Amino acid sequence: MGTVIRCEHLTKRFGRTTAVDDLTFDVHPGRVTGFLGPNGAGKSTTIRAVLGLDTPDAGRALVGGVAYRDLQQPLRHIGALLDAGAVHRGHTARAHLSALAAAAHIRRDRIDQVLALVGLTDVATRRTGTLSLGMKQRLGIATALLGDPPLLILDEPVNGLDPEGIRWIRTLMRTLAAEGRTVLVSSHLMSEMALTADHLLVIGRGRLLADVAMADFVPPGTSLEDAYLDLTATAVDYRTQPSQGTRP
Amino acid sequence: MPTALSGAVASEIVKLRSLRSTWLTAAFAMAFGLALSIADVSHIASSWPRMAAADRAQFDPVGDSLSGFSFAVLAFGVLGVLAVSSEYTTGLIRFTLLATPRRGVAYTAKTLVVGSFALLLGQLAAFGSFFIGQAFLAKQHLQVSLTDPGVFRAVFCAGLYLFAVTMVGYGLGAVLRHTAGAIASLFALVYLGYGAAKAVEGWSYLPSKLMLSNAADTLAQIQPHPPRPERVPSLTFALLDLALYLTLAGVLGAWRFTRDA
Ligand SMILES: Nc1ncnc2c1ncn2[C@@H]1O[C@H](COP(=O)(O)OP(=O)(O)OP(=O)(O)O)[C@@H](O)[C@H]1O
Ligand SMILES: [Mg+2]
Numbered sequence: 452m453g454t455v456i457r458c459e460h461l462t463k464r465f466g467r468t469t470a471v472d473d474l475t476f477d478v479h480p481g482r483v484t485g486f487l488g489p490n491g492a493g494k495s496t497t498i499r500a501v502l503g504l505d506t507p508d509a510g511r512a513l514v515g516g517v518a519y520r521d522l523q524q525p526l527r528h529i530g531a532l533l534d535a536g537a538v539h540r541g542h543t544a545r546a547h548l549s550a551l552a553a554a555a556h557i558r559r560d561r562i563d564q565v566l567a568l569v570g571l572t573d574v575a576t577r578r579t580g581t582l583s584l585g586m587k588q589r590l591g592i593a594t595a596l597l598g599d600p601p602l603l604i605l606d607e608p609v610n611g612l613d614p615e616g617i618r619w620i621r622t623l624m625r626t627l628a629a630e631g632r633t634v635l636v637s638s639h640l641m642s643e644m645a646l647t648a649d650h651l652l653v654i655g656r657g658r659l660l661a662d663v664a665m666a667d668f669v670p671p672g673t674s675l676e677d678a679y680l681d682l683t684a685t686a687v688d689y690r691t692q693p694s695q696g697t698r699p
Numbered sequence: 700m701p702t703a704l705s706g707a708v709a710s711e712i713v714k715l716r717s718l719r720s721t722w723l724t725a726a727f728a729m730a731f732g733l734a735l736s737i738a739d740v741s742h743i744a745s746s747w748p749r750m751a752a753a754d755r756a757q758f759d760p761v762g763d764s765l766s767g768f769s770f771a772v773l774a775f776g777v778l779g780v781l782a783v784s785s786e787y788t789t790g791l792i793r794f795t796l797l798a799t800p801r802r803g804v805a806y807t808a809k810t811l812v813v814g815s816f817a818l819l820l821g822q823l824a825a826f827g828s829f830f831i832g833q834a835f836l837a838k839q840h841l842q843v844s845l846t847d848p849g850v851f852r853a854v855f856c857a858g859l860y861l862f863a864v865t866m867v868g869y870g871l872g873a874v875l876r877h878t879a880g881a882i883a884s885l886f887a888l889v890y891l892g893y894g895a896a897k898a899v900e901g902w903s904y905l906p907s908k909l910m911l912s913n914a915a916d917t918l919a920q921i922q923p924h925p926p927r928p929e930r931v932p933s934l935t936f937a938l939l940d941l942a943l944y945l946t947l948a949g950v951l952g953a954w955r956f957t958r959d960a
Contacts, residue, residue, distance in 0.1 A: 503800045504797070505959055525800055533793055538791060539791040541720055542714070542791075546714075550711075550713040551797075553709035553713050554706045554795075554799055555706060555798055
């Protein structure tokens with residue numbers, strides 16, 4: 452069982468929008484790979500295709516050499532945090548994890564372990580509809596870690612986390628990569644990425660703009676933010692207007 | 700042996716069991732059906748001595764003891780809708796498919812679990828309502844026993860009907876992926892369908908015979924007295940109706956479920 456995430460000429464369209472356009476890359480183990488790109492660039496779509504949730508229109512995505520849908524007990528191979536809270540409001544945090552553990556034949560004591568790991572032990576029996584944004588995010592991280600997988604894909608994991616949580620997830624990702632696992636993480640927070648990622652994949656309008664080591668992407672004396680904004684300057688779809696102030 | 704299907708089934712059981720809405724809808728469906736049925740039979744029992752012969756001829760000791768479920772059946776359908784539509788409206792479906800990426804396996808597991816629960820609940824409602832109803836009718840010695848001709852068949856078929864409508868709701872929920880839309884379609888199918896089929900009776904009685912509620916009249920009574928006997932299918936036809944609806948719901952649901960969420 453390999454630990455490489457591979458996309459080969461991956462293409463996904465929604466009606467007339469081409470969300471992912473002939474994307475080819477490998478994500479390697481032992482390092483944190485940052486997945487960057489402007490809003491609507493196709494990061495979440497790529498991730499959903501890797502996870503077998505979206506069927507590509509062309510090309511393919513492989514997890515350890517196999518299509519996700521052909522994995523036996525996929526949760527033990529790859530853990531995922533999706534960009535929006537995808538839990539049933541009516542389920543308790545524990546029920547949510549129990550349902551997934553049951554599907555993957557994961558031992559029940561692992562549920563308490565991951566709840567403790569993300570700091571949710573005290574709210575385990577609360578319905579997820581009553582959890583705060585950061586608590587839901589922690590539940591999502593607990594879900595990703597449930598099967599103790601060698602591969603992890605995290606779509607905007609720091610969303611809603613408090614400073615303690617942000618430091619914790621950063622340390623967690625670095626530790627997981629140091630253990631030889633494959634970690635792919637998308638984020639818009641450049642300062643956070645600069646601290647976390649060893650390698651970068653940058654996409655814009657569904658196409659690959661860069662597949663580069665962090666050290667080569669950010670020349671000494673500049674910031675990741677500068678390098679990123681330079682690279683993506685021509686690939687931004689949803690650009691804001693310069694601030695005009697409120698008075699003429 | 701741990702397989703993808705056994706894991707998916709276990710997972711579906713956890714999901715169905717841990718939702719408050721499952722138990723609330725089930726309790727509501729049962730309570731509503733039982734209350735109306737009891738009101739019906741207790742009224743019959745108390746007014747029996749003064750009842751006109753024509754009204755007495757309309758009496759059906761089985762059908763009347765289950766009459767409340769001709770309305771409560773919609774709550775069963777809603778239960779079926781929610782069992783699948785809520786996964787789409789909350790986004791939970793993505794985790795379901797992450798855990799069980801083969802859509803056919805995930806759908807089979809869900810259908811088995813929801814179907815078994817619906818069958819159990821339907822039979823519990825039918826037999827429960829029957830026995831309670833007979834206790835009320837016994838005051839006027841109007842009761843029948845399960846071993847009397849046609850009685851067991853009628854009670855069992857009433858449970859099957861509740862099961863079938865639950866699964867029609869389930870199929871609609873899977874096809875539409877939207878709770879309100881699926882509930883509206885379910886009501887339309889059961890009530891508007893009945894009216895529409897009635898409207899074309901000048902040309903053909905076939906649409907009426909295909910209606911679930913008309914099938915239920917045949918299935919759940921021992922001596923049906925419909926105002927228009929032509930409208931009501933034979934017992935075999937009514938059972939085929941249920942099979943047809945179950946198949947359509949299962950197949951259309953499977954077709955849609957295996958498409959991207
Ligand atoms: N289910 C869908 N139906 C239609 N269009 C979609 C769907 N999902 C994504 N898209 C479109 O595909 C494109 C890529 O979206 P995607 O969510 O992958 O971007 P992203 O890189 O994750 O953006 P963000 O940084 O804002 O999360 C966008 O134009 C989006 O509108
Ligand atoms: Mg996204």
